[in-house]
Amino acid sequence: MTHIEVTVNGEKRSGEVEPRLLLVHYLREVLGLRAANVGCDTTSCGACTVLLDGKSVKSCTVLAVQASGHEVTTAEGLSVDGELHPVQAAFRQNHGLQCGFCTPGMVMAAVGLLSENPHPTEAQVREGLEGNLCRCTGYHNIVRSVLAAADQANAADQANTEVTA
């Protein structure tokens, strides 16, 4: 067993884990944070996507011990005081989810994508989400959701700039 210390959704967590324990299983089984799902065995589907130090990673391909000393954000940690994060809100507004299984991972991937590229084109959104599979939506409304979240953030930026100016 190995001792780890991880900050998860802003909270410091520590414990002894098996070296082979996957981060997604640590989150789900040890911490009880079950929004991230396991949808494949080959790092293909992205249902387990979380943020590691602000960058999206597939938590099925990160060992819990590798996350030690780092910050993890899951879908549970995205909303503040019950208010949906703008990306979550955009997914709801644009019907970007159906069965919901890919959704927490998709949302985290979208948050990661927008933090790297706040003004993506449709093609960039599609490329950015290529590693996150959805079987329900045909991706149409997922792409619209991400573009809408970007638009909203851009509009907010613009408003702030105008106020500052």
Added chain:
Amino acid sequence: MSILGTRVLRTEDPKFLTTGGVYTEDLVDERLDGACHVFFVRSPLAHARINSIDVSAALEAPGVVGVYTAADLADLPVVPPSAAGLIKAEMEHRLLATDKVRFVGEPVAAVVTQDPYQGEDAIELVEVDYDPLPAALGFDPGDDSLLYEAAGTNVAGYWGDASALDPELFDGCEVVVKQTIINQRVAPAPMETRAAAAVWGEDGRLTAWIPNQGAQGTKSSLASRLGIDEGLVRVITPDVGGAFGAKFGADQEHVVVAWIARHLGRAARWTETRYENLIAMTHGRAQQHTVTIGGSRDGDVQAYRLEIVQDAGAYPRIGAVLPMLTILMTTGPYDIPKAEAVAKVVVTNTTPIGAYRGAGRPEATAALERAIDLFAAEIGADPGDVRRKNLLAPFTEPHRTAFGALYDTGDYVAALDKALSAAGYAELRKEQAERRASGDVRQLGIGVASYVEITGMGDGEDTPPQENATVEVHADGTATILTGTSPHGQGHATAWAMIASEELGIPIEKITLKWGDTDLIPEGGGTGGSRSLQQGGAAVQQAAQELIEEARLRAAAELEASAADLVFDKSRSAFNVAGDPDASVPLTQLAASERLLIRTVFSQPGATFPFGTHVAVVEVDTETGKTTLQRVITVDDAGTVLNPLLAEGQRHGGIGQGAAQAFLEEVVYDADGNPLTTSFADYPIVSATEVPSFELADMATPTTYNPLGAKGIGEAGSIGSTPAVQNAVVDAVAHLGVRHIDMPVTSRRVWQALQAAQPGSEQ
């Protein structure tokens, strides 16, 4: 203003977006405390005799609680295959393999451990001694290697009589075109794989949590497989992460998990890996079509024949029965004077075939729409024109086809014209002509597919399709709906609340939908075959209306007025005496004095037949064969739309899946029956980069079969898009001599077709 027909956002979303859905694997329930974990040892061979199974090493492994084989399950009943009488009865499907294995992935033994990581280790220690047998594969597996020696054949059954086909069917046709077409095997691949959690109470009752499409059907499957009374089974449906037809009933593994929980007197859980899901969950499609189409040089289709071979996989399940639906929809939206169809069902050493989005109808459409294009190409006519010339004229009274389908309402030409117009068809053809003339490396292809499909089928004409609903208004102003449908992404919690809200004057936020607990809702048809809104939704409306009438009588007594003088004021959810607004009694007050609850059953006269036309635009690189799907434009007329947001979502998803079948997805086996597409790295499940945004045009021809005017919309997208995309790819290279390319129309296949069409060209 009515809430019906408006874009109401889903009430279920906040949970899915934050803490996530509670799928079977996520369940935390004290009844499942201390549950053991089940893992399956699966056959690595497509076809083999089992000499022996040695579980001793596995039993010694850390954390192993037990290891079970077919011998341990000998007391359980053997259930005959689907459509007994039509499918060979000897082709029975045991829970675990007995003397033989018949496909890679077939469960052979179950290993039970204390924790999941131990199980993954321990299944490697079960030693099975196999004698390999030759694999029977393909649409003509022959009888040299029999899957079931007792059956004496690898033919499971026939639909229709091939010997009765009319040798003169095409007499008098100026043009006759014949083509064999493969409608390839695909994987449903819901994002949530199969799973189960099971525990038996001290009362001898089983509680099973299983991701499914209808808890009541799953309950029946479990009870019959376990040989117990249905009253001893309670199925609870957690959130379900997609199903696409493949989660109806209970699979072998689900029953074994329930048996283990009983055997050990301890809760048991199982979640399959994606590898297991891709080899052991049912696959879909897997039909071979030989189409023959004949007609006049000026474009009249006069005769059509469809000969189907259904690969049912190793065990005949619902897939063995689906050719019946394909045959029923043989002539689709067209008026073809002479048509016939037959099917042969074969078993092969591959994963069993089940239902997959559309289930039998997409196959009919794919065959027919390729046939129409082949015919159009042969006579040098525009595919749009040939369709327009042969589509049935608009009808408002039900139309009976030669195959017995009773189409409720339809205007197929209008759908075609609307789709072509939305696509800018004439402009596209012009651009195509320019690119052809200039010899552009990137050629444009335009594919058209018209369809009519069947939704909300009952079990034959004597048993009309129906669904039940219960609506209760509570004293605190909230309401509860119980439904026999089983949403897993379709948004029933929102949609059914909209319907009830419209009748009851209670806001949707105050209406809770419950489904999928068989103790609470013992009967129900679940969600599949695009039946839910037209029957389940209509049942909710009927229950709510009956509740209002019941409340009216009670309000009349309360107000000492005549029921006929009462007016229901939806804005206040209360009855008023006409002309005396002060004399009023709200539903909440009535509910406080006595439970205000109605259960009802809605029956529909028959199935409904949505229809439409899809247009696909592709660009094909003639040097590499690479296809890029540029546009998909669809008209999907499913009658009156309750919530456009949800209906569009269903269309998008279907279009994506249908297009994926056309140019990407295929389950592949090697010559020995080894599956080669066992992960998402190998099975090319469609991703966001491979499809464009979709262009939807609206059209709504209401059905008269239910008061909502609604037909099904869940599968239409996957029915029209597959042949539209396939036709588009063939169309892109048709001028280079290509007549047909089988699905999936991959770069390699397109390139090969181009080479074959131009012998002597650079190789």
